Amino acid sequence: GFAVLDHQREMRTGFPEVIFGQGKTDDQIVEIFLRLKAKNPNVMASRISAEVYARIKDRLPFAVYDSMSRILYTKEKDGSIPGITVVTAGTGDIPVAEEAALTCELMGNKVQRIYDVGVSGLHRLIHRLDDVQQSNVIIVVAGMEGALASVVGGLVQCPVIAVPTSIGYGASFHGLAALLAMLNSCASGVAVVNIDNGFGAGCMASRINQLAGR
């Protein structure tokens, strides 16, 4: 039956359904978090404000809130399986990158971070090429024209997950330019998630990395 599947998921990731905080009232998030916590050792919620954390902290003092990624969770970050690298083009892409990285870590992976190596200064990426190439899977986070995904995709053998961000203005159209660029990557072995969807990239990378780690 279906319930078995859900159980398997938790077995593997160590998490039940992850709470998506955006578009829910603070009351709803707090209630769902506590309800899930009552039945599960580990709970994770994304897109959480500091206000929600303040309310949870009183009830679950061991809950951890990471303000950069805006993830709230109750789990040890162990990150035992190496193989995932998260790369960003600029400084402004870091919050999305951290949402991806922390998701990977909470799901049991070790993450290598290589930030601010966008294509306008290609030497920054080239200097880290060996580190990049020793990955099982790479998450590339970039806004504006999103060119970094294609460049990384052309330099490595492993699967690349591209995350367009809403960094930019004008004709970036809130991440659309980067999204389209990444979907049209001339490098093969690149797949794309939604704009600013660090969490989705993290899940995908974790599933891939766990295949490698078997």
Next chain:
Amino acid sequence: GFAVLDHQREMRTGFPEVIFGQGKTDDQIVEIFLRLKAKNPNVMASRISAEVYARIKDRLPFAVYDSMSRILYTKEKDGSIPGITVVTAGTGDIPVAEEAALTCELMGNKVQRIYDVGVSGLHRLIHRLDDVQQSNVIIVVAGMEGALASVVGGLVQCPVIAVPTSIGYGASFHGLAALLAMLNSCASGVAVVNIDNGFGAGCMASRINQLAGR
């Protein structure tokens, strides 16, 4: 240096750069194919017309042309590594699915095909659920509203690569509706390639499956 990288790529996939036939003249394709063949045992080209094949056949009688996927190649289909499943929503999605499946096979994978199991008749997918769940990676090919990607994504633990197709009319906007739906999938572990990009999905799946097969 960079040339090493390219060499590694060929080592692993068994193919040099894959020729993208669309937007090239027949003359250009024939010339590039023969030139690559002169230096490599295996050559592969996508988006190839029957006319180009007719011209190649005279020069390379052992070249194979698959008219459904429109791929032309000079390699044994061995497909030794199991683990990839290709699923389609409808019959119209099959050409794109075959582009993906044959790409996977040419890169050394064995492919399980489960076609015409779209969400308007969900029992068709449920009947094949065990087969679907025993995959390392799943390629979901769907046009119109692209809902199959989310449904499959919610039923499995492995990475899912979603390929929107241009099947549909009106507000499908040549695949845009399916593309947006797949990017917004509420199931985690789903990443997306360009509309009708079976080749790209095949490359990504092959890279993932080879991680699992190590």
Next chain:
Amino acid sequence: GFAVLDHQREMRTGFPEVIFGQGKTDDQIVEIFLRLKAKNPNVMASRISAEVYARIKDRLPFAVYDSMSRILYTKEKDGSIPGITVVTAGTGDIPVAEEAALTCELMGNKVQRIYDVGVSGLHRLIHRLDDVQQSNVIIVVAGMEGALASVVGGLVQCPVIAVPTSIGYGASFHGLAALLAMLNSCASGVAVVNIDNGFGAGCMASRINQLAGR
């Protein structure tokens, strides 16, 4: 003449023209509400803020304000005719679903609510399948990729009204992804209303349910 038509409408729904609060000043809404109330036993207004309710309450103490659906009305909720089911994909879709459900109830229908049964966990819907199938008409409320409408549409015989919501981010484009997905539903018997238009879905469902109830 035309005036007869309007009278008939009131006869049937029990309501005169419904006030659309969005884009009107508070003063305008209060004035129109009181003016309509002076001539009609029942008045209904959608997209109403708590501030407007506070001002109406002093003048019409028996007016009711539902803060979830943001509907203000002066009528008994009786809901005597069964047959309408309102289904949502997630928690974030509930305000729109409540706008639909309360509209149906105020127009004389009984509503069955089945919330948070989106396709990422299909078993939730399957567990309620019997309840869903015993409807005259079903309203499906979903954001992000809007896949639930197609899945429900494939499982039932009755008409389905799909309401895309603006829940999501990035390439959801404020509900556009769900809207396009629903318009391209591969299930037949699905028609769509505007993004977040719970009221319109409720009107349509009520008209359909009253045909069945004759």
Next chain:
Amino acid sequence: GFAVLDHQREMRTGFPEVIFGQGKTDDQIVEIFLRLKAKNPNVMASRISAEVYARIKDRLPFAVYDSMSRILYTKEKDGSIPGITVVTAGTGDIPVAEEAALTCELMGNKVQRIYDVGVSGLHRLIHRLDDVQQSNVIIVVAGMEGALASVVGGLVQCPVIAVPTSIGYGASFHGLAALLAMLNSCASGVAVVNIDNGFGAGCMASRINQLAGR
């Protein structure tokens, strides 16, 4: 199980799955049509070319092809349940309207056709107002600015299904203008199907009319 559902569908509409001809090869359509016919008394296919019909005719001489709606079927048009009216704005909308009307008839309904009564000459609609108002459900088919849906919606009490068509040029954007207009209808009780989707409107109307006819 799920198969039961499918069987019920056939019970009610008298048809198994309807073949969607667009995007399939002629060979595929002929094969699927014959295969379905072998197991079902009645078969229906939409978006069919005259060439496909020519090939079917030899094998199934009693098959009927309607060149206006481009529907191919093997069933008596009986249309016993009255209550559906199909209205068009212009002459160019008639093929889509006929796809809707014939779908309704094949599913057991009687259809009243009121064509070429667009809003640029409102008297044409007003002259037929009594006929329009005596419907259980109305399908409004219009391209260009699609205003007819709102006008009809404001004149009747029953549910209205709006079908935008791709008739128009320039800023009609192949039916987008009409689609958006219909989704934003200020008349309540209007729901919308995809551009040129006469078949979908027919299914929805038939489901609604059968509720009334119980």
Next chain:
Amino acid sequence: GFAVLDHQREMRTGFPEVIFGQGKTDDQIVEIFLRLKAKNPNVMASRISAEVYARIKDRLPFAVYDSMSRILYTKEKDGSIPGITVVTAGTGDIPVAEEAALTCELMGNKVQRIYDVGVSGLHRLIHRLDDVQQSNVIIVVAGMEGALASVVGGLVQCPVIAVPTSIGYGASFHGLAALLAMLNSCASGVAVVNIDNGFGAGCMASRINQLAGR
């Protein structure tokens, strides 16, 4: 030379260049207004906030601010030439309609206002048909699906200027739905200005009405 042209413009409308307040700082607006006033008897500015008016009032006590249309001016409203009618679909469209109407009046025309006569209740327009038909030029202001422009256009002989408004939500896309509908009007003799551009519609109507009044 060119300067003559400008002078002629002022001759005819009685106004020098009209100040467009949006996107300018308060300081800039005040300065430009005073500078123009120093050289011209009459000055007009659109899209002006109450704050700017407060600052002007101290310096030019006879300046008038109309808070509905957000126009600030220093001129007698005489409105001597009859012939312009301004029609709106709903209550929410009135601010844009007033921007148009006051522009016409300041340029020497008399304006007939017919508000809240949208197509969802067609009888409201029909009751005022004689008044509408006795115009030299009609400005139709409507949001949502903008159908009123086509309906009016089909009922009159004179030129119609359609003003889409940003009233609506979801698939109205901030006025785009109404704009596209109006551009695709099946009634001839309809031309369109920018979304919410009451000022532009007023200028156009005034130029047309002055031709008639010669």
Next chain:
Amino acid sequence: GFAVLDHQREMRTGFPEVIFGQGKTDDQIVEIFLRLKAKNPNVMASRISAEVYARIKDRLPFAVYDSMSRILYTKEKDGSIPGITVVTAGTGDIPVAEEAALTCELMGNKVQRIYDVGVSGLHRLIHRLDDVQQSNVIIVVAGMEGALASVVGGLVQCPVIAVPTSIGYGASFHGLAALLAMLNSCASGVAVVNIDNGFGAGCMASRINQLAGR
């Protein structure tokens, strides 16, 4: 009643409903043309192919076909009322301009044509400035960036009707660039019709010119 209105229209323009040829079959156009001709002295049809004309010619030898504007009609071109000027930016805009000009002439106006005076060579327009300024109404036809409408609008006192054309490529998006530019014209007194809608511009101009000619 409504029929009177239609009659009035014919009285004034000398034409009954104008046939829009696009999207109709040749058979339909021929039939409607002959049917209208049987009851009216003058008939006019736009977007007509040479094939349709060939078929009409046999039946109505005095029918005239203008291959540049693709208008077919049975009327004397008299064009007695002066005052309309049609201006184009380039050579490619001439077919649309001729659709506008011939429409004006068939409705009783005299037309001044000033073609190929686009803004990339502004002196061409300046040389004709006196001619342009002596108009009651000006139709500006331009594709690509559509800048000519704003430039003309800034040089004249009379109403300007802007017609965007689909001339261009790439980011002209089939006339969208010119359409948006014209809608955002910084010159006041400019209103816009649909892309390539010479007929609509001609009707609007004719209505305006007849006001002046009273």
Next chain:
Amino acid sequence: GFAVLDHQREMRTGFPEVIFGQGKTDDQIVEIFLRLKAKNPNVMASRISAEVYARIKDRLPFAVYDSMSRILYTKEKDGSIPGITVVTAGTGDIPVAEEAALTCELMGNKVQRIYDVGVSGLHRLIHRLDDVQQSNVIIVVAGMEGALASVVGGLVQCPVIAVPTSIGYGASFHGLAALLAMLNSCASGVAVVNIDNGFGAGCMASRINQLAGR
């Protein structure tokens, strides 16, 4: 190697990487600014708020903040190489124009400013034609319909850089109308940068002007 390139860049422009303030936290900007300043004599940051400046001022009292262009820098404005002209259509375009002009000046150029000469009053530009024509490169800054770029492009021999601005409303779609217009300019010798990207236009112009100045 790559590092040499960066050094060359600084050699020429006198600046290391320019900090893009938008989308960074105040803390990040301050830290990066100080870090760059520690290693470079001159530092420049765009899109900076007054709050950030207040914090920098305490640490680097000689830093200069230009509130119109929102640029913060530590360099002498010398502007020794003449040849760049910055032209705007309106007053609202000035902040973007100043971002361009100050960027040019900080990179060693002298800038001629010609503001508020849009096409609705063409004589304003014509009066400055000699000044405009004596440039090596011209930056044209315009919102709304962006027509000024084409008009200037048609009057000069030198390269023109067009900057669309987000000035406008409705169908300007936040600068999209101007962007498309400029990309479709019928004048040759015009290239375009992103909406509101004064900085990018300034860099491009400076690179061009330095070629001329060699």
Next chain:
Amino acid sequence: GFAVLDHQREMRTGFPEVIFGQGKTDDQIVEIFLRLKAKNPNVMASRISAEVYARIKDRLPFAVYDSMSRILYTKEKDGSIPGITVVTAGTGDIPVAEEAALTCELMGNKVQRIYDVGVSGLHRLIHRLDDVQQSNVIIVVAGMEGALASVVGGLVQCPVIAVPTSIGYGASFHGLAALLAMLNSCASGVAVVNIDNGFGAGCMASRINQLAGR
């Protein structure tokens, strides 16, 4: 006066107005070409078919037609001023690149061509880096995700003109993805022309190169 300007243009480029062949009839092109040739030693036309050339050849045997760029001209290609480099990402971009290169040559420049060096195999560009860096101005021609423009922009000091091409499919939207990417380039000193506008890029580059060559 204005005519002087035109004369200057010819002086400098050696060409009168360049004929844009697209959207003109063959007759029109032939006539304009011959008319211009009668008054000018050199004539140039873009977007010309082989059919038009066949007709011109009879009348002007010394006219040259380049079938790759589809340019027809009557001039010696001398290309005396070095400094322009044209770079393409792929083979499919070559026709647009040749339109740019030949335009430059016809306007008196020498062109260095570096083709098929896209970012999926970055080493190809790196191997040519010295050649690329010794340019006065670089034209980068790329379709799909257009990333090459940013990569080149980050490696050079001179102005870069980016030309998006319509090479690609699906979410490339006929060049839109590349266009947006190029407009959002994180490298400074990049400006963009219309999709497939090799001619425009050539004109801009020529103007820039002539500044350097003075």
